[in-house]
Amino acid sequence: MSPEFRAPAWLPGGHAQTIWPALTGRRQLAGRVPFRRERWDTPDGDFVDLDFAPAGAPDAPLLVLFHGLEGSTASHYALSFALEAEQRGWGFVMPHFRGCSGELNRAPRAYHSGDHAEIDWFLGRLAARQGAPVLAAGVSLGGNALMRWAGEVAEDAARVTRAVVSVCSPLDLTASGQAMGRGFNRHVYTRMFLATMKPKALAKWQQHPGLFDRDRLAAARTLYDFDNVFTAPLHGFRDTDDYWARASARPHLRAVRIPALALNARNDPFVPADSLPGRADVSSTVELWQPAHGGHVGFPQGRFPGHVQGLPAEVCHWLAQHA
Numbered sequence: 001m002s003p004e005f006r007a008p009a010w011l012p013g014g015h016a017q018t019i020w021p022a023l024t025g026r027r028q029l030a031g032r033v034p035f036r037r038e039r040w041d042t043p044d045g046d047f048v049d050l051d052f053a054p055a056g057a058p059d060a061p062l063l064v065l066f067h068g069l070e071g072s073t074a075s076h077y078a079l080s081f082a083l084e085a086e087q088r089g090w091g092f093v094m095p096h097f098r099g100c101s102g103e104l105n106r107a108p109r110a111y112h113s114g115d116h117a118e119i120d121w122f123l124g125r126l127a128a129r130q131g132a133p134v135l136a137a138g139v140s141l142g143g144n145a146l147m148r149w150a151g152e153v154a155e156d157a158a159r160v161t162r163a164v165v166s167v168c169s170p171l172d173l174t175a176s177g178q179a180m181g182r183g184f185n186r187h188v189y190t191r192m193f194l195a196t197m198k199p200k201a202l203a204k205w206q207q208h209p210g211l212f213d214r215d216r217l218a219a220a221r222t223l224y225d226f227d228n229v230f231t232a233p234l235h236g237f238r239d240t241d242d243y244w245a246r247a248s249a250r251p252h253l254r255a256v257r258i259p260a261l262a263l264n265a266r267n268d269p270f271v272p273a274d275s276l277p278g279r280a281d282v283s284s285t286v287e288l289w290q291p292a293h294g295g296h297v298g299f300p301q302g303r304f305p306g307h308v309q310g311l312p313a314e315v316c317h318w319l320a321q322h323a
Helices: 014-029 076-088 116-130 141-159 173-180 183-207 214-219 223-234 240-247 250-255 310-320
Strands: 036-041 047-052 062-066 091-095 134-139 163-167 260-263 286-289
Touching: 014 076, 062 076, 062 116, 062 141, 076 091, 076 310, 091 116, 116 134, 116 141, 134 141, 134 310, 141 163, 141 240, 141 250, 141 260, 163 310, 173 183, 173 223, 173 240, 183 214, 183 223, 214 223, 223 240, 260 310
Parallel strands: 062 091, 062 134, 134 163, 163 260, 260 286
Antiparallel strands: 036 047, 047 091
C-alpha cells in the first residue's frame, strides 16, 4: 500500500490487521479461482507444482506470485492477487515451493527464505515460454527470496522480469526470527506455522531416515529451533544464525538494478519496524513503502467486515507502470 495508507478505525493494531483479513479473505474468496496445475521436474530429480489461473490475452503480462511460509494457492493473498490479475486481463501463476502444494517432494530438502536459485529457475522457465512481460511479486518469505534473487543477479534480472515487489517480507531474517520467538507471536503465529512444518519435516525423515535429529525436531518450540535442526543443515547452512544472515535480502538491496518495491507496514507483528531498510540501504531502482498501518499481509480497507482487494490492487497498479 502507499505510504499514506490508514487502516479503518474499527480494526486497530497490527495483530487485528493481520488476523482479520486472513480469516475473512479465505471465506470470501475460497473457490473463486479455477486454478490449473502443472508439475515440473527439477534439475535435481525432484518436482514442483505451479498453479495457473485462467490465461489472459496472449500479449498480456504474466504475474508470478511467490508465497510465504507454509503458503499455497489456498492462502487469502494468493486468491486476491489472482482475482486482481484476472480483472486486469493478466495471466497469473503461483509456483509452490517444495512440499507446499499438498504433496511431499522427493528430494532430501524443502524450501527456505533465501532460495534465489529456485527463484531464478522458476522465472527463467516462465519467461522463456511466456513471450510477454513477466512481473513478479513475493509475499513474506517469498518476497525475501525474490529480493534476494534480484540483488544476487543484479542487471541480469531484466532478462526475465520487468519489475519485482516484496510484500510484508522479513528482509532482515534475524530480526524477524527473534520477534517470532517472543510473546504473542510465539504462542500464536509460531505455533500455527510449526503445526504444519513439523509433520512435514517428520515425513521427510521417513523418506530419508537419519536426515536430521528427529527427537530435537519434535522438541522444537520456536522457528529458531526448527531452522537449527531442519532448514539450515538441509540447505547448506551451518546453523540458524548462518542461515538467517546469509539468506536475508536486506544486505543485497543495493545491488538491485530493476524496478523494485519493498512494501512493509510498520506495525507488522512479524517484521520489527527498526529492521526495515532505509533509503541508504537500497539502490536507486528500489522504492520503499512503509505505511504506519496494515499488519502482516493485511491492509484491510473499507467498512466492516473489511475488503482484502486493496493490497493486490495497489501492488498491481505499481507493477503495471513497469509492464
